[in-house]
Structures are given as C-alpha cells and as structure tokens.
Amino acid sequence: MPELPELEVVRDVLNTRVVGKKITRVELLQPTAAIVVRDVTGRGFVETLTAAKIENVARRGKFLLFDFDHAAKLVINPKLTGRLQLATTQDKRYKKTAFVFTFADETELRYFDDKAMGQVYLTDDIKRVPDFAEMGPEPFDISREQFRERLKPFRGEIKGVLTRGEFLAGIGNAYADEILWRAQVHPYRKRTQLTAEEIERLYDAIQTTLRESIELVRAAMGENIHLKPRDFFQVHMRAGKACPRCGSTISEITAQQRITNFCRTCQAGGLIRGM
Numbered sequence: 319m320p321e322l323p324e325l326e327v328v329r330d331v332l333n334t335r336v337v338g339k340k341i342t343r344v345e346l347l348q349p350t351a352a353i354v355v356r357d358v359t360g361r362g363f364v365e366t367l368t369a370a371k372i373e374n375v376a377r378r379g380k381f382l383l384f385d386f387d388h389a390a391k392l393v394i395n396p397k398l399t400g401r402l403q404l405a406t407t408q409d410k411r412y413k414k415t416a417f418v419f420t421f422a423d424e425t426e427l428r429y430f431d432d433k434a435m436g437q438v439y440l441t442d443d444i445k446r447v448p449d450f451a452e453m454g455p456e457p458f459d460i461s462r463e464q465f466r467e468r469l470k471p472f473r474g475e476i477k478g479v480l481t482r483g484e485f486l487a488g489i490g491n492a493y494a495d496e497i498l499w500r501a502q503v504h505p506y507r508k509r510t511q512l513t514a515e516e517i518e519r520l521y522d523a524i525q526t527t528l529r530e531s532i533e534l535v536r537a538a539m540g541e542n543i544h545l546k547p548r549d550f551f552q553v554h555m556r557a558g559k560a561c562p563r564c565g566s567t568i569s570e571i572t573a574q575q576r577i578t579n580f581c582r583t584c585q586a587g588g589l590i591r592g593m
C-alpha cells in the first residue's frame with residue numbers, strides 16, 4: 319500500500335486540486351526529509367521548486383510523477399508508508415512530514431512517511447530513478463494475448479510473479495491477494511502448474527479487481543488522500559474471518575515479512591510451504 323488503485327485516485331484528486339497552482343513556499347522537514355528526499359539535479363530541492371507551477375500529475379506503476387513549468391520532475395515512490403496529504407496552512411502537521419508545498423491560496427500539499435520507507439526524487443531524468451526503467455506494462459494496457467506471453471518466462475509462485483514490477487506495474491502485496499482470491503488461484507502455486515483456464519481467470523481478475531477497487535477507494539477516500547481505505551478487501555488482512563464466497567476461514571501465512579491471506583477452500587491446490 320499504496321498500490322495502483324490508491325495512487326490512481328490520488329493522481330485524479332491532485333489533478334483537480336493542485337495542477338495549475340504555483341508553489342509559493344517549499345519546506346523540507348527533518349529528520350524525515352534527509353532520509354526520503356533526494357535531489358539528483360544538484361540544483362537544490364527548495365531552490366528548484368519554489369515558484370514552480372505544477373503542470374501535471376501522472377501515475378506509472380506505484381510512482382507518482384509531477385511535471386512543472388521547468389525541466390525537473392518530482393518522482394514519488396511511497397512504498398509501504400509514504401502518503402500525500404492536502405491541507406491548509408492552519409492544519410496540524412504529522413510528525414513524520416518530509417516536505418510541504420504551500421500555494422498562494424494558503425492550501426498545502428504535504429508528504430509524510432511514518433517509517434521513512436518511501437523515496438522522493440527531484441530529477442531531470444526519470445529513467446535513472448531506481449526500479450523505474452525496468453517496470454513492466456500497466457495492467458490496463460495489456461491484452462489477454464500479451465498477458466499469456468509475458469507470463470511465460472516467469473516460473474515461480476504466482477503471487478510473487480504478480481507483485482514483480484518487471485512483470486506488471488502497480489500490483490503489490492494487498493491487491494495480489496485480492497486478485498488471486500477472485501481468480502480462485504492459490505497464491506503459492508507455481509506459474510508452471512497453472513492451467514490455461516486459470517491463466518484466463520487471472521487476467522480477468524486483475525482487470526476487474528483493479529477497476530472495481532479504484533471506484534471503492536475513490537468513494538472511501540474522497541479528497542482525504544492520506545487515508546488508507548481497506549474495508550472493502552475480501553481476503554487481505556481478514557485472517558480468521560469468513561471467506562465471502564464459501565464461508566471457510568481465511569488463512570494467513572507470513573513469509574519474507576509479507577502477509578498472504580487466502581481461502582484454502584476456494585483457492586485449493588497449493589503445496590503449502592513451511593510457515
């Protein structure tokens with residue numbers, strides 16, 4: 319989190335609320351800024367962005383890209399804990415705020431990051447941002463045929479494949495669980511063990527889950543883009559609750575510090591590895 323659905327909504331809100339505005343003041347706040355903010359231009363974060371006008375906000379995978387009326391771009395990869403917030407100059411700031419842009423109308427765009435895991439780059443060359451150039455296609459841009467072809471070189475556990483940015487951009491731990499539940503595919507099945515029919519179901523589940531989730535996130539978030547709505551998840555973070563499809567108890571396995579939730583009844587067939 320945030321993954322494609324959250325960032326898609328954040329992008330839309332920012333296009334309505336901050337695109338076209340000129341930044342009148344830039345603040346870097348320590349200690350978080352020193353950990354997450356990197357000025358690769360060498361021209362200074364505050365110096366470059368003060369008086370800059372935000373011309374566009376785009377999303378690519380799990381990155382947000384800000385265009386200004388000059389060459390430098392701001393690239394935000396919030397990872398698990400970074401969040402943007404719309405506020406006014408009067409609103410209290412979160413303790414782990416890393417930077418604040420203030421606009422002439424006394425509104426602010428802030429970035430805060432409780433665990434300072436995110437990465438914020440000011441750069442002239444987005445291709446040099448770590449993990450950016452090697453990203454695979456956007457899930458909504460890939461046809462069924464292209465999806466089948468792209469899957470072939472990946473042989474490992476299907477959840478691991480789905481969350482690899484080089485395969486498809488924008489899907490992380492939470493939505494991979496949701497997609498696999500919808501497709502009724504066990505997260506630890508190897509890609510090489512999946513039937514043609516399961517691969518079809520997976521493609522459909524990616525499209526449907528992500529599209530539906532964007533609308534659910536939009537409804538829950540509104541313009542409170544710092545929120546992390548997750549009440550609508552069917553299995554992710556719902557260990558011990560009833561599967562919405564079959565009523566069995568939702569399982570949880572933690573491996574490599576990542577939680578996986580799934581239903582052993584409707585997502586049968588996986589060889590369960592060590593807990």
Ligand SMILES: [Zn+2]
Pocket residue numbers: 561562563564565566581582583584585
């Ligand atoms: Zn079930």
